[in-house]
Amino acid sequence: MQKTKNNRAWWLVLPVVLSVSFSAIIPLMTVVNYSVQDIFGPGQRVFVGNEWFIDTIRDTDLHAAFFRNLLFSFEVLLIEIPLGVLIALALPPKGWKASLCLVLIALPLLIPWNVVGTMWQIFGRADIGLGGYVINEVLGFDYNYTLDANDAWYTILVMDVWHWTPLVALLAYAGLRAIPDAYYQAARIDAASPWAVFRYIQLPKLRGVLLIALLLRFMDSFMIYTEPFVVTGGGPGNATTFLSIFLSKLAVGQFDLGPAAAFSLIYFLFIQFFCYIFFTIINNTGNGAGGSGDNRQGEAS
Amino acid sequence: MISQRSRWISRVLLILYFVLLMLPIYWMFNMSLKTNEEILSGLTLWPQNPTLANYQTIFTDPSWYSGYINSITYTVMNTVMSVVIALPAAYAFSRYSFMGDNHLFFWLLTNRMAPAAVFLLPFFQLYQNIGLYDTHLAVALAHMLFNVPLAVWILEGFMSGIPKEIDETAAIDGYSFPRFFFRVFIPLIRSGIGVTAFFCFMFSWVELLLARTLTSVNAKPIAATMTRTVSASGIDWGLLAAAGILTIIPGALVIYFVRNYIAKGFALGRV
Numbered sequence: 001m002q003k004t005k006n007n008r009a010w011w012l013v014l015p016v017v018l019s020v021s022f023s024a025i026i027p028l029m030t031v032v033n034y035s036v037q038d039i040f041g042p043g044q045r046v047f048v049g050n051e052w053f054i055d056t057i058r059d060t061d062l063h064a065a066f067f068r069n070l071l072f073s074f075e076v077l078l079i080e081i082p083l084g085v086l087i088a089l090a091l092p093p094k095g096w097k098a099s100l101c102l103v104l105i106a107l108p109l110l111i112p113w114n115v116v117g118t119m120w121q122i123f124g125r126a127d128i129g130l131g132g133y134v135i136n137e138v139l140g141f142d143y144n145y146t147l148d149a150n151d152a153w154y155t156i157l158v159m160d161v162w163h164w165t166p167l168v169a170l171l172a173y174a175g176l177r178a179i180p181d182a183y184y185q186a187a188r189i190d191a192a193s194p195w196a197v198f199r200y201i202q203l204p205k206l207r208g209v210l211l212i213a214l215l216l217r218f219m220d221s222f223m224i225y226t227e228p229f230v231v232t233g234g235g236p237g238n239a240t241t242f243l244s245i246f247l248s249k250l251a252v253g254q255f256d257l258g259p260a261a262a263f264s265l266i267y268f269l270f271i272q273f274f275c276y277i278f279f280t281i282i283n284n285t286g287n288g289a290g291g292s293g294d295n296r297q298g299e300a301s
Numbered sequence: 302m303i304s305q306r307s308r309w310i311s312r313v314l315l316i317l318y319f320v321l322l323m324l325p326i327y328w329m330f331n332m333s334l335k336t337n338e339e340i341l342s343g344l345t346l347w348p349q350n351p352t353l354a355n356y357q358t359i360f361t362d363p364s365w366y367s368g369y370i371n372s373i374t375y376t377v378m379n380t381v382m383s384v385v386i387a388l389p390a391a392y393a394f395s396r397y398s399f400m401g402d403n404h405l406f407f408w409l410l411t412n413r414m415a416p417a418a419v420f421l422l423p424f425f426q427l428y429q430n431i432g433l434y435d436t437h438l439a440v441a442l443a444h445m446l447f448n449v450p451l452a453v454w455i456l457e458g459f460m461s462g463i464p465k466e467i468d469e470t471a472a473i474d475g476y477s478f479p480r481f482f483f484r485v486f487i488p489l490i491r492s493g494i495g496v497t498a499f500f501c502f503m504f505s506w507v508e509l510l511l512a513r514t515l516t517s518v519n520a521k522p523i524a525a526t527m528t529r530t531v532s533a534s535g536i537d538w539g540l541l542a543a544a545g546i547l548t549i550i551p552g553a554l555v556i557y558f559v560r561n562y563i564a565k566g567f568a569l570g571r572v
Contacts, residue, residue, distance in 0.1 A: 020412055023420075027424055028423075106563055108322065113507050119325045123325045275407075
């Protein structure tokens with residue numbers, strides 16, 4: 001759509017800018033303030049410059065948490081995106097069955113995150129949880145997520161897949177429904193195989209929504225906190241200590257405000273950097289040839 | 302086009318997925334209807350002596366049910382404030398180009414992506430300094446950090462789907478801007494507003510980290526109250542499960558109203 005140039009539109013955005021600034025800029029400035037000082041107590045603080053930043057960058061525990069989190073995000077995306085697309089393809093296209101399926105699929109997304117954690121904490125226990133019981137007693141594996149690092153990792157991974165694949169499925173479903181029938185009719189005339197329909201019609205058309213799914217899932221899995229905190233508390237050892245858990249241990253547990261703040265800023269900037277890359281990609285998809293029209297400008301133009 | 306056999310396979314796999322999806326929820330529901338003795342004495346697929354005692358405890362003990370009231374209060378406050386503030390902004394983004402609009406949009410987006418753990422301590426201090434600590438307003442304001450950007454994003458997507466000619470026709474017909482906006486435009490994007498409200502409700506409802514940090518007694522959310530079930534005598538599993546099941550219900554209720562738009566909403570109005 002052709003937009004009118006009008007700088008007075010700033011008045012319409014002003015309330016949003018003010019309300020978000022209040023919650024974003026003031027706390028962020030506090031973090032910056034902490035990151036360059038050593039704080040002993042109220043009124044006792046020393047300016048230390050970039051010391052905390054250097055400490056943080058060299059912290060090997062932090063490196064471990066970073067790569068652990070990166071691996072986790074990667075595994076999450078690798079499972080959830082294809083699985084979500086498959087589910088969306090299998091869902092009924094319309095009618096009451098479709099509505100029912102959508103409501104059921106969306107259900108995990110509406111459960112408070114610590115309740116999701118509690119649910120899986122219970123479900124995975126060998127004594128009172130169905131999942132843990134079946135794996136231990138029926139399948140005969142020795143499974144205990146509180147003692148074994150691998151078991152803990154897979155428990156968190158399965159929980160995340162359970163919790164967030166619905167988001168990908170719903171996005172992909174919305175994308176599939178937006179494909180005009182004419183494309184399928186053309187494919188039928190050409191006697192295209194189901195695979196060809198998927199590869200050359202559905203997948204390109206899904207590009208826009210899948211990018212949104214990729215963006216949301218990467219960001220959220222990279223900030224994951226509540227669910228693993230409830231289930232494993234970051235353990236056993238450091239096996240499931242992701243970046244946010246590491247950070248809150250540092251800031252709240254040990255009260256190392258300076259290093260925690262320096263780390264917060266690095267963490268924040270890293271996420272912003274990825275956010276920027278994704279944002280640029282999303283905004284450019286529709287403009288090129290074969291774009292999906294799902295981007296900001298695409299819809300009404 | 303698709304053979305009968307592969308259609309059956311996909312149907313069976315889909316049903317299998319739904320079973321796996323529902324299993325953890327069912328298990329918690331199952332536990333919520335049992336007494337602790339029954340839970341710990343052995344595994345049963347359904348309660349042998351179903352009891353509502355756990356739910357009764359929650360509904361009669363003020364320290365339990367006030368948690369629900371608190372959660373619903375700040376969630377509703379946040380939803381209303383976020384949508385009201387986001388409406389004009391989304392209109393501006395969808396209709397006008399102005400200085401720095403793309404940068405502003407990106408900046409808003411980054412707040413949706415900011416890790417909450419980064420802001421925990423500063424938030425605590427900020428709200429304590431301005432005297433809002435442990436109020437519903439504090440949590441509602443804090444949740445606007447991620448809900449306002451989201452609301453702007455979704456509403457902008459829906460608004461861009463309304464042709465601009467409508468605005469122009471209304472102006473020619475002599476509608477003033479406020480009158481056009483409230484009488485013509487808002488009714489046109491009704492479904493978009495519904496979906497946006499749903500998403501604000503949902504993200505405020507499921508968030509706990511900030512809500513727990515900013516409250517102690519008066520505005521304590523239900524999800525934080527749940528940690529009370531851990532005591533010296535062990536964990537009160539039945540009560541924990543019942544409280545968990547009750548937190549699912551508000552979401553399950555609101556989802557029914559937006560069922561036809563939910564997919565579009567998750568695509569941020571962009572399909």
